[in-house]
Amino acid sequence: DAKTTQPPSMDCAEGRAANLPCNHSTISGNEYVYWYRQIHSQGPQYIIHGLKNNETNEMASLIITEDRKSSTLILPHATLRDTAVYYCIVRPLIVRFGAGTRLTVKP
Amino acid sequence: AAGVIQSPRHLIKEKRETATLKCYPIPRHDTVYWYQQGPGQDPQFLISFYEKMQSDKGSIPDRFSAQQFSDYHSELNMSSLELGDSALYFCASSHLLKPSGRWDTEAFFGQGTRLTVV
Numbered sequence: 001d002a003k004t005t006q007p008p009s010m011d012c013a014e015g016r017a018a019n020l021p022c023n024h025s026t027i028s029g030n031e032y033v034y035w036y037r038q039i040h041s042q043g044p045q046y047i048i049h050g051l052k053n054n055e056t057n058e059m060a061s062l063i064i065t066e067d068r069k070s071s072t073l074i075l076p077h078a079t080l081r082d083t084a085v086y087y088c089i090v091r092p093l094i095v096r097f098g099a100g101t102r103l104t105v106k107p
Numbered sequence: 108a109a110g111v112i113q114s115p116r117h118l119i120k121e122k123r124e125t126a127t128l129k130c131y132p133i134p135r136h137d138t139v140y141w142y143q144q145g146p147g148q149d150p151q152f153l154i155s156f157y158e159k160m161q162s163d164k165g166s167i168p169d170r171f172s173a174q175q176f177s178d179y180h181s182e183l184n185m186s187s188l189e190l191g192d193s194a195l196y197f198c199a200s201s202h203l204l205k206p207s208g209r210w211d212t213e214a215f216f217g218q219g220t221r222l223t224v225v
Contacts, residue, residue, distance in 0.1 A: 029160030030138065051158065068160075 004088045006101040012082075014107050018075040022088030025069040031091055033064055035073045037084040038100070047073065047086075078105045109133055111217035113198050119223045120188050128183040128220045132200030136215075138162070139181040141173060142197040144219075150197055156181055188224045195219045 005023040012018040024033065035047040048055055048062045050071070055062045061074040075082055085100040112131040120126050132139050138157045142150035143166075152165035156175035167173070170188075175181045185192060199216045 029157035029162035030155075 004090060006086075006088050009102045009104070012075075012078045012103060012105050014080060014105055015077055018073075018078040018082065018103055018105070020073040020075075020086050020088075020101055020103065021070065022073070023070045024088070024090045027068050027090045033062065033068075033071045034089045034091060035060070035062065036087045036089065037082075038087070039081075039084040045084075078103075080105050080107065111198055111200050111215055113196075113217035113220050115220060116218065117221050117223075119225060121225055122188055122190060124188050124224075125184065125186045126188060126222060128185070128196055128198075128222070130181045130183070130198030130200075130217060132179050132181070132198075133202075133215055136200035136202045137179065138201045139175055139179070140199040140201075141167075141181070141183050142199070144195045144197065145191075146194070153183070185222075190224050193222060193224045195221050 003024070003026060007021065010018070010020065027033070032049050032051050034049040037045050037047055039045070048057055048060050050062045050064050052064055052068055054064065061076065062071060063074065064071045071088065073086065073088070083103060083105045085102045087100040111133055114129045118126055130139055130141070138155060140155040141153040143153055144150040153167040153171065154161065154165060154173050155163045156173070159175045159177065171183060171185050173181060173183045181198065183196065197216050197219045201215065
């Protein structure tokens, strides 16, 4: 599976956009980019996924570079409830969580 | 229903020549696989492409290269042909992600190209 690299932690002001980067330079052609998050003491929660086009849903937007070697998850208006560890994963088949990025939304 | 189309069906080349095999996947299929089957042998996976990018690589010799084009057809280029390259070359295609969101690796094979190196 392709490996991902994320910053270990980030801060974001409440109400502002949170932009979480992820590098996946060894991504294969059949692997999608998935984002999950884990809020303290809960199971991972699916956020969004994409292949090569930008994606948007009610939770977030996903921007994937044209060469697919990196992506950015955007939470447009972060709230305190978005404080969590965010995982960027490339896969088709097996989900393996790395260290993730701990996002702390501050008032 | 449309199937995987390979061309040519038969090809005779001399040693050290080059050959190009073409594969046209089933419409809307996004993945192409190449296999080589020698006489009396099982098909050996060579290489695959998904959405025009190489996805997996098997026992493909360095003398061989392949690519998938914008219309999803694929070409296998073989250079410095050797007698041992004589084989049946299969192409298969699949659509990796079903509408349901489940992964589907079922592949449909073409009729193959019989390459004879003399």
